[in-house]
Amino acid sequence: MLKFNGVELGLKQFPNGETLINGDEILTHMAEFNTIVWKYENDGDLVKLMFIKSYLDDRRVKCTLTIYYLPYSRMDRVEGTSAFTLKYTAAFINNMNFESVTIIEPHSDVSLALIDRSIGKYPTIQLLEQVANEVGFDSEMDYLFFPDAGAQKRYSKVQGYQQLVGYKARDFQTGQIKSLDVVGHTPSEGFKAIIVDDLCSYGGTFMLSAEKLKALGATHIYLLVGHCEHSIYKGKILETDLIDKVYTTDTILHQAEHDKIHIFAMGGL
Incomplete structure (x- = not known):
């Protein structure tokens, strides 16, 4: 689930599963200070988040991000051949270049260290x-x-x-x-x-x-x-x-x- 300035976005899909972004829905709720709230449901949220942030970037609109629950936060270290999936998730978020990122109840300080301009709320x-x-x-x-x-x-x-x-x-x-x-x-x-x-x-x-x-x-x-x-x-x-x-x-x-x-x-x- 993604909210833009407090309003849940009614994101839809094409028949083949591709995401349909309604630009009018975003523009209607544009403000001087903008924030996206992300409540993780599945990995597809990351792609939707990237589309919305890219749409805002095209219009040079600044935005912050609040993450209810940061996925892969338990994978905050590498043991043996395990994949450092938290690091990869953080890199994906960093590439979107939010003004700031608020993480609700981060699992460890590693999350805050990996995500740029992030703060934790408990x-x-x-x-x-x-x-x-x-x-x-x-x-x-x-x-x-x-x-x-x-x-x-x-x-x-x-x-x-x-x-x-x-x-x-x-x-x-x-x-x-x-x-x-x-x-x-x-x-x-x-x-x-x-x-x-x-x-x-x-x-x-x-x-x-x-x-x-x-x-x-x-x-x-x-x-x-x-x-x-x-x-x-x-x-x-x-x-x-x-x-x-x-x-x-x-x-x-x-x-x-x-x-x-x-x-x-x-x-x-």
């Missing part, structure tokens, strides 16, 4: 207090849990929360988690925990995290993630009582299809 941090209030979080008794060092780096600067960190071993090629250990002051029994991270797919990491937290004495566990993929409905996270509720934003999901999921509307921040 709605998870902004929503944490709201979620804590809703679940009755006690800052003296309860804990935030970061599933890995990356999550700790992104979110541990928040003040007023006790924190635990998970250290996991993952097979980079398959994405499967081999093990997860909890590091930090061991809490007493009867505490609540909010797991905080940037992205949920099938939810395997968070299921394992919840099992570890339950073993430490957690009675209620909640998950707060910036992005939540549709694959959560295919995983087991919604089928068990390990995690009481999942809080996320609409950067990927459109609407909740399960009563355990709460979606905050971001509107591009």
Whole structure:
């Protein structure tokens, strides 16, 4: 999905699948300061984005870009013969030469380093207090849990929360988690925990995290993630009582299809 100055573009296709760009639709919503909001649905969005930006370039119109979820952001390093697809995606975006690029909840600093004139926005941090209030979080008794060092780096600067960190071993090629250990002051029994991270797919990491937290004495566990993929409905996270509720934003999901999921509307921040 692509929006131009807040209006979703009704992009159509020719019978053979080629994209039809309606120039009148773009010109109608032209402003002094222009921005494109990109909500990733599939790789075809990149071609559509390139067509729209090229159309604006032909008219010497400047434009910024807001990316709800940056695809391939998990592929932020190379191991063995793996392809550095984040680097290739970033190069494609850089070639469009936006005035600035805002990335919502970037997976790591690598995304910001690879994309020119980019900044990161972190709605998870902004929503944490709201979620804590809703679940009755006690800052003296309860804990935030970061599933890995990356999550700790992104979110541990928040003040007023006790924190635990998970250290996991993952097979980079398959994405499967081999093990997860909890590091930090061991809490007493009867505490609540909010797991905080940037992205949920099938939810395997968070299921394992919840099992570890339950073993430490957690009675209620909640998950707060910036992005939540549709694959959560295919995983087991919604089928068990390990995690009481999942809080996320609409950067990927459109609407909740399960009563355990709460979606905050971001509107591009």
